Amino acid sequence: MKTPTTRLTSTDRRQQILDQATKLFARRGYEGTTTRQIARQAGINEALIFRHFGDKDGLYWAIIEQKCQMGARRAKLMQTLDSRSDDRTILATLAETVLRRNFEDSSLARLLLFSALENHRLSRRFFRVYVAQNYDSIAAYIRRRVRQGKFRGVDAQLAARGFLGMVVYHFWIQEIFGGKRFQKFDLKKVSNTLADIWLRGMRSSPSERSRQEARKSLK
Amino acid sequence: MKTPTTRLTSTDRRQQILDQATKLFARRGYEGTTTRQIARQAGINEALIFRHFGDKDGLYWAIIEQKCQMGARRAKLMQTLDSRSDDRTILATLAETVLRRNFEDSSLARLLLFSALENHRLSRRFFRVYVAQNYDSIAAYIRRRVRQGKFRGVDAQLAARGFLGMVVYHFWIQEIFGGKRFQKFDLKKVSNTLADIWLRGMRSSPSERSRQEARKSLK
DNA sequence: CGCGTATAAGTAAGCGTTTGCTTACATGAA
DNA sequence: TTCATGTAAGCAAACGCTTACTTATACGCG
Numbered sequence A, B: 001m002k003t004p005t006t007r008l009t010s011t012d013r014r015q016q017i018l019d020q021a022t023k024l025f026a027r028r029g030y031e032g033t034t035t036r037q038i039a040r041q042a043g044i045n046e047a048l049i050f051r052h053f054g055d056k057d058g059l060y061w062a063i064i065e066q067k068c069q070m071g072a073r074r075a076k077l078m079q080t081l082d083s084r085s086d087d088r089t090i091l092a093t094l095a096e097t098v099l100r101r102n103f104e105d106s107s108l109a110r111l112l113l114f115s116a117l118e119n120h121r122l123s124r125r126f127f128r129v130y131v132a133q134n135y136d137s138i139a140a141y142i143r144r145r146v147r148q149g150k151f152r153g154v155d156a157q158l159a160a161r162g163f164l165g166m167v168v169y170h171f172w173i174q175e176i177f178g179g180k181r182f183q184k185f186d187l188k189k190v191s192n193t194l195a196d197i198w199l200r201g202m203r204s205s206p207s208e209r210s211r212q213e214a215r216k217s218l219k
Numbered sequence C: 001c002g003c004g005t006a007t008a009a010g011t012a013a014g015c016g017t018t019t020g021c022t023t024a025c026a027t028g029a030a
Numbered sequence D: 001t002t003c004a005t006g007t008a009a010g011c012a013a014a015c016g017c018t019t020a021c022t023t024a025t026a027c028g029c030g
Helices: A010-028 A033-044 A046-053 A056-082 A087-102 A109-119 A122-146 A156-176 A187-202 A207-216 B011-028 B035-042 B045-052 B056-081 B088-104 B109-117 B120-147 B157-174 B186-203 B205-218
Strands: none
Touching: A010 A033, A010 A046, A010 A056, A010 A087, A010 A109, A046 A109, A056 A109, A087 A156, A087 A187, A109 A156, A109 B157, A122 A156, A122 B045, A122 B056, A122 B157, A156 A187, A156 B109, A156 B157, A156 B186, A187 B157, A187 B186, B011 B035, B011 B045, B011 B056, B011 B109, B011 B157, B035 B045, B035 B056, B045 B056, B056 B088, B056 B109, B056 B120, B088 B120, B088 B157, B088 B186, B109 B120, B109 B157, B120 B157, B120 B205, B157 B186
């Protein structure tokens, strides 16, 4: 009866449970996933989950915690914004990276949405790491370009939200709402088009630019 | 013990259950809401729910069905796009209306998101009525303006998605992700700013416009 | 190196509770 | 009187979680 399976170390097993649970929580949400499902998916006894994580909530926390650490480490995505390329390249690259990452593995996005919708207490840090932080980076970039007279002087936070909005919303529509069943889009085309619209919308017109330069030379 | 309450007619009671259930499903999702909660919220016995709707799924269907009918009827929101105002007014008004409606009652948006995330089978029609249809209206508007030489010739579907993306994403961040706890925004300012960015990004430059007119006169 | 033992990985079984849902009965309105 | 509105009570299954128990494995000791 007993299949003498090789035992895993505590950390390995912990990680395996974490991985399987992440998949399920991302697919069906916290309330929609049972600890029994997770155990079966991981091929282990349910009790192991509780030994490792205390309770279901603890498991969920551990998942978010892990995703946050991964997110903090990979925050260098936003280094794109410091590159010396032109604005169009920077923004199209940023958009393409965000889209590609999410399309390759939508579980993080789904987890974020689920936790925001159904479990606000747990999701605040999640939100800060994956959403608010990115805004701040983009907003800082925008403010710099405004100071340099390249962008119009609009609310940087709002403009940043506008850009990410275009990009992330497109992903959500395609992936979460199933829009991809009706229409497919070329990733590069989407990135370029959206970046282009936003950029033209932000660039200061020549007249504004000369006014800005005039103001500068006064000081 | 018995409080001799006045009885409701079948349709009235049905509607009352629908209303209360909508609130709860919007707040906690399908899996996160129990039929007992709904009964208590409506101040009735649980069995009444099953008499009216068969089972929990039937109740959820009835809610989505009702919301879809309401959505189909109010599709005239998009008539804004046919008004004779200038583009800036049209778009800012559209944005403001979408934002105001959602901020006043976020339950529809939450319901839409929840059903997309956790119950894909039920959500397709929902998606078509509340999302896809709006795209088509805006895309048609864009194509018209492109034909008139006022907008650049970008993919209309994508551009429409970009515009709604900016607006709807802003709402989601504020309301669903709790962004409003960190920063509040003036509704009119948001609408105007986002509409402005998008519009400047879409307008054809004078050189393009003259080229377009040259092409026109050739025919 | 072999070996016994402590320790932690892993399990079977089932606890009390809640879940969606049903049944049998009461009661107000036409 | 009739019949649909409404309820009390509870069922089987599934829920999160615990307990009591095996068993593989790392490791100190001779």
